[in-house]
Amino acid sequence: MAQYRRVSGSVGLITLQNPPVNALSASVRQGIVDSVKRALGDQKVKSVVICGQNGVFCGGADIREFGRQMSGPPLVPMIHDIEAANKPVVAAIEGSALGGGLELALGCHYRISHSKAKLGLPEVTLGLLPAAGGTQRLPRLIGVPAALNLITTGRHVTAAEALQLGILDHVTEHNTVDVAVKFALSVTGESLDGRRISSFSCAPLSDLDSLFEEAMLKARALQYFFFAQRAVGRWSTPSGARWDTSQPRPVRKAAVIGLGTMGRGITVALAQAGLSVVAVETHAKQLMEAKKAVPSMLKRGAVRGGTTIEPDSITYSETVQAVADVDLVIEAVFEDMALKEKVFQQLSIVCKPDTLLCTNTSSLDVDHLASQTRHPELVVGMHFFAPAHVMKLLEVVYGRRSSPAAVATAMQLGKKMGKVSVAVGNCRGFAGNRMLKRYLEQAFFLLEEGATPELVDRALEEFGFPMGVFRMSDLSGLDVGWRVRKADGLADTSLTGTSARVRQGCRYSPLGDLLCEHGRFGQKTGRGWYQYDKPGGRVAKSDPWLHNFLDEYRARHGLVPRCIDQQEVLERCLFVLINEGFQILEEGIAAGPEDIDAIYVFGYGWPRHRGGPMFYADMVGLERVVERLERYHQAHPNVPYLQPSGLLRRLVANGSPPIHKWRNVIKNRNSQL
Numbered sequence: 135m136a137q138y139r140r141v142s143g144s145v146g147l148i149t150l151q152n153p154p155v156n157a158l159s160a161s162v163r164q165g166i167v168d169s170v171k172r173a174l175g176d177q178k179v180k181s182v183v184i185c186g187q188n189g190v191f192c193g194g195a196d197i198r199e200f201g202r203q204m205s206g207p208p209l210v211p212m213i214h215d216i217e218a219a220n221k222p223v224v225a226a227i228e229g230s231a232l233g234g235g236l237e238l239a240l241g242c243h244y245r246i247s248h249s250k251a252k253l254g255l256p257e258v259t260l261g262l263l264p265a266a267g268g269t270q271r272l273p274r275l276i277g278v279p280a281a282l283n284l285i286t287t288g289r290h291v292t293a294a295e296a297l298q299l300g301i302l303d304h305v306t307e308h309n310t311v312d313v314a315v316k317f318a319l320s321v322t323g324e325s326l327d328g329r330r331i332s333s334f335s336c337a338p339l340s341d342l343d344s345l346f347e348e349a350m351l352k353a354r355a356l357q358y359f360f361f362a363q364r365a366v367g368r369w370s371t372p373s374g375a376r377w378d379t380s381q382p383r384p385v386r387k388a389a390v391i392g393l394g395t396m397g398r399g400i401t402v403a404l405a406q407a408g409l410s411v412v413a414v415e416t417h418a419k420q421l422m423e424a425k426k427a428v429p430s431m432l433k434r435g436a437v438r439g440g441t442t443i444e445p446d447s448i449t450y451s452e453t454v455q456a457v458a459d460v461d462l463v464i465e466a467v468f469e470d471m472a473l474k475e476k477v478f479q480q481l482s483i484v485c486k487p488d489t490l491l492c493t494n495t496s497s498l499d500v501d502h503l504a505s506q507t508r509h510p511e512l513v514v515g516m517h518f519f520a521p522a523h524v525m526k527l528l529e530v531v532y533g534r535r536s537s538p539a540a541v542a543t544a545m546q547l548g549k550k551m552g553k554v555s556v557a558v559g560n561c562r563g564f565a566g567n568r569m570l571k572r573y574l575e576q577a578f579f580l581l582e583e584g585a586t587p588e589l590v591d592r593a594l595e596e597f598g599f600p601m602g603v604f605r606m607s608d609l610s611g612l613d614v615g616w617r618v619r620k621a622d623g624l625a626d627t628s629l630t631g632t633s634a635r636v637r638q639g640c641r642y643s644p645l646g647d648l649l650c651e652h653g654r655f656g657q658k659t660g661r662g663w664y665q666y667d668k669p670g671g672r673v674a675k676s677d678p679w680l681h682n683f684l685d686e687y688r689a690r691h692g693l694v695p696r697c698i699d700q701q702e703v704l705e706r707c708l709f710v711l712i713n714e715g716f717q718i719l720e721e722g723i724a725a726g727p728e729d730i731d732a733i734y735v736f737g738y739g740w741p742r743h744r745g746g747p748m749f750y751a752d753m754v755g756l757e758r759v760v761e762r763l764e765r766y767h768q769a770h771p772n773v774p775y776l777q778p779s780g781l782l783r784r785l786v787a788n789g790s791p792p793i794h795k796w797r798n799v800i801k802n803r804n805s806q807l
């Protein structure tokens with residue numbers, strides 16, 4: 135229903151009342167129609183304010199009524215009558231104005247919102263179109279491109295963005311209804327001619343065709359990705375193991391070895407999937423911390439997901455002996471081969487002979503770890519992404535000797551944990567991190583050549599990544615990559631002259647290593663590629679020190695900075711990553727482009743509406759990718775990864791077939807070998 139009362143002498147105040155979000159149920163719509171009629175017919179009322187009770191304007195159509203017989207007044211004429219009113223109607227928006235709620239506000243002559251409110255047309259997420267005038271009024275108010283974006287993505291925008299877009303007339307930090315009532319008094323008697331959105335004409339657009347083409351591309355990418363996500367479940371390996379012929383083993387009790395950040399997240403994910411978990415940590419202090427952290431992570435997860443967790447589903451232990459009776463172990467100790475070797479040797483002795491032994495390594499050799507055990511066929515990688523209980527992606531890494539049942543079991547367990555599990559072969563960095571390495575290297579090279587972290591990040595964020603490469607590196611910690619480069623013998627900053635920027639005959643940038651030597655590890659130290667207000671601070675600010683450091687570095691190495699545009703940033707960073715993806719397909723590390731795309735969308739923030747890196751290559755055109763890679767390779771001949779991969783060239787030679795036919799080209803080639 136809706137409550138009606140007169141306030142401040144001449145303002146009719148209509149309050150929507152339908153807990154919890156004042157959705158537009160039949161009785162609310164009836165209440166609005168009756169109240170508007172009353173306000174317009176009352177001589178004493180000169181203007182009207184519409185608001186919602188309990189700090190929420192309106193969550194849209196009442197979803198609880200969907201599928202039931204339609205009753206009560208329909209939305210479209212109701213909103214039309216509000217717009218046609220001859221007294222100003224002001225929407226006072228608090229909390230949310232979503233779907234039909236925003237459409238109602240668009241029918242009002244003015245919109246005033248609290249700064250914390252969220253607005254949007256999320257109908258698309260329910261398989262609907264905004265059917266109460268949203269598709270007509272919003273483009274007339276803010277233009278076709280911005281409206282199309284909100285309608286097709288369903289995203290919620292903040293009051294600040296809505297003000298900037300022109301959806302709102304005013305944003306306040308104060309009591310929104312009070313502000314709206316004052317405002318309504320101030321516009322009493324003013325002409326409403328320019329306030330009825332449906333009478334606005336749509337701003338003409340010269341590039342309407344390209345705009346719709348772009349929207350169609352997005353739709354194609356999203357549809358492709360819908361199927362890609364499902365295709366990864368139908369996994370296969372080069373040795374012939376397949377999803378439909380491999381029998382997973384039952385896993386009821388699992389263990390996690392090492393309770394650092396990753397181990398804790400994995401413990402939570404396993405417990406949330408309903409397994410009994412033995413959580414092992416040999417360092418007493420770390421074990422004590424984990425015993426506190428894990429239950430509160432579980433509690434937060436239960437509140438978010440409305441689930442209940444048996445508190446005694448996790449037992450903690452300081453010794454590996456505690457895992458003697460488990461069905462599966464996930465090792466998550468420090469990323470150090472010698473340490474992991476020891477753990478696998480111990481596990482092989484302690485565990486039942488048929489226990490599956492998994493490693494959460496992000497790059498180390500799964501075959502080597504398998505060789506430390508008595509049953510190498512029962513060893514696979516389960517590469518989680520941080521935070522492990524939240525991130526959707528799981529790379530299941532099969533080794534040379536992993537049995538089909540071992541792969542099937544890890545894949546099925548991933549699914550049970552709510553992950554998108556992708557089976558990949560064993561190589562340095564597997565699929566995701568191997569491609570990421572090329573992307574990071576190019577970003578470093580761009581800095582050497584004259585770019586700034588801000589320029590590179592802006593280009594990537596405008597492309598659709600939630601964070602550019604430098605902000606992302608600051609968040610994950612620069613010391614992580616530094617440790618790997620040191621272990622690989624790359625991070626040697628004592629080298630001078632030309633050898634400082636070359637390793638094993640290839641171009642190398644020591645910029646990341648130098649930053650770490652200055653103690654700049656990213657957000658956690660308050661300094662990295664950006665500066666933060668404090669260690670652990672989250673807001674990245676441009677850092678004059680860093681720019682100075684880059685200037686000095688370039689001068690020291692005789693590098694003359696040049697102007698680099700966003701297109702070059704995107705092509706250098708993304709095409710080299712894509713090229714590595716083709717190499718991975720060629721080597722059979724991933725079975726198909728869908729696997730790589732799922733890895734990138736779910737694990738690395740690749741924008742879903744661009745379908746993933748391999749789909750993007752198909753969209754851009756494979757010839758163009760080859761042409762640009764060749765051009766950059768000519769300019770930088772000592773960067774080997776800019777040379778187009780054999781598979782990419784072969785696909786172009788085969789007339790650039792669409793992405794769903796690439797597997798055939800790969801298969802034909804493999805059958806000829």
Ligand SMILES: CCCCCCCC/C=C\C/C=C/C(=O)SCCNC(=O)CCNC(=O)[C@H](O)C(C)(C)COP(=O)(O)OP(=O)(O)OC[C@H]1O[C@@H](n2cnc3c(N)ncnc32)[C@H](O)[C@@H]1OP(=O)(O)O
Nearest residue numbers: 154157193194195196197198200230232233234256265266
């Ligand atoms: C076959 C179908 C044919 C249908 C034909 C329909 C024609 C329609 C005509 C006109 C077009 C208009 C369409 C629409 O408006 S569609 C609805 C669009 N709105 C949304 O999608 C909003 C969904 N809600 C949210 O995003 C959030 O709930 C929130 C931001 C409003 C609040 O978030 P939060 O504070 O986190 O709370 P919860 O999400 O936990 O929700 C609390 C509570 O409220 C219930 N609820 C939320 N929205 C609605 C709603 N629109 N209708 C009914 N109930 C809603 C939610 O279920 C929770 O309930 P609880 O679990 O019982 O606590």
